[in-house]
Amino acid sequence: MERMTHAQAWAAGRTERVRARFAGVSPYVLDSALAAGSAGVSVWAVVNDDVGWPWWVYLLATATAFPLPWRRRYPGATVLACAIPSTVLSVVAHSVMPQVQLYAVVGIYTLADRGRGWQRWSLLVALVVGNILGTRSPNGMLFSLLTSVGSYVFGSLVRELRRLARVEAERAHQVGLRAASDAARAVAEERGRIAREMHDILAHAVSLMVIQAEAGPLVVRSDPERAIKAFDTIADSGRDAMVQLRRVLGVLKDTDAAPELAPQPTLAELPAVVARVRASGVRVESEIEAYGPSDVQTAAYRIVQEALTNVLKHSDAQSVVVRIARAGDALAIEVADDGRGAPVVAGIDGWSGGRGLVGIRERAAACGGSASAGPGPDGRGFVVAARLPLGA
Incomplete structure (x- = not known):
């Protein structure tokens, strides 16, 4: 013009x-x-x-x-x-x-x-x-x-x-x-990001706390040591949830804080999550062979965390295997359990309406990757898999 x-x-x-x-x-x-x-x-x-x-x-x-x-x-x-x-x-x-x-x-x-x-x-x-x-x-x-x-x-x-x-x-x-459209889209994306963060933090912590709280009274007399471990796990899960919630809420309160500078979990913190899941009675094998950029690590951490939360809440699994390795130019993530293998109810793109699995897909897509979830081989167990590009 x-x-x-x-x-x-x-x-x-x-x-x-x-x-x-x-x-x-x-x-x-x-x-x-x-x-x-x-x-x-x-x-x-x-x-x-x-x-x-x-x-x-x-x-x-x-x-x-x-x-x-x-x-x-x-x-x-x-x-x-x-x-x-x-x-x-x-x-x-x-x-x-x-x-x-x-x-x-x-x-x-x-x-x-x-x-x-x-x-x-x-x-x-x-x-x-x-x-x-x-x-x-x-x-x-x-x-x-x-x-x-x-x-x-x-x-x-x-x-x-x-x-x-x-x-x-x-x-x-x-x-x-x-400008108004971009601002509205940015607000919607930020609200979605915060919703995912809050869901991942609370769902994982509360699931562990509920499981341990239900198990504690059953063994408090027959196995006091196990009861003490259950209550310790509840306390650890609560403290960890509080720390992560403060990260999110601190950014929301500080209007000058840049969202990308907010502290985010990495794969180095994943063993603590695995340990808490083990404390709930589920055997967990963890193999972390690759890491990658910080944003990819954060997405991988949250994907594994949500997958383990679903194992605790829905699968009745006795064991679960977590594998994170490099596959070409991508980080390959797989969380497989031996539970009852409930199928994913078909919805948009084959995903269920559950907020957790939708959050996994969104986190993978935000990194330019993809994710899938469904019954394991021969319908046994349940598998969550994702591929996140590592970039140049």
């Missing part, structure tokens, strides 16, 4: 200031005053002529400006209505024509500014041909051309400035819409 130059911007700004000054006045009032002034100039030229002219010459001089109050709404008809008495007056009483025909200047300017394309070009041709053929001297022809064509050029300039102002306004509107 075209951009306005400094001169055009200045002219547009001055036009807007003048327009604002007369914003409360009806256009018909302003144009009627303009018509009265133009008629006064024409009548004054008749009065100052040495020839005593009859009344109808004064009437013709007045009629040249009579249509001006309707110039904004009917620019073409206004120019034509002004031109008819002006032409008659020029033929029958040429000597009373004013040096500067104000009605012609205003009409030409208005048509160049507001007229249709064919009207504007027809007017320009008529002005050039009429001034060349209708004047009696080269000086008069030059002056008439400068006055009429100059008015046309000025009207065309105002028309172009108004068009550029509309273009700029539309561009600003579109920029505003895009």
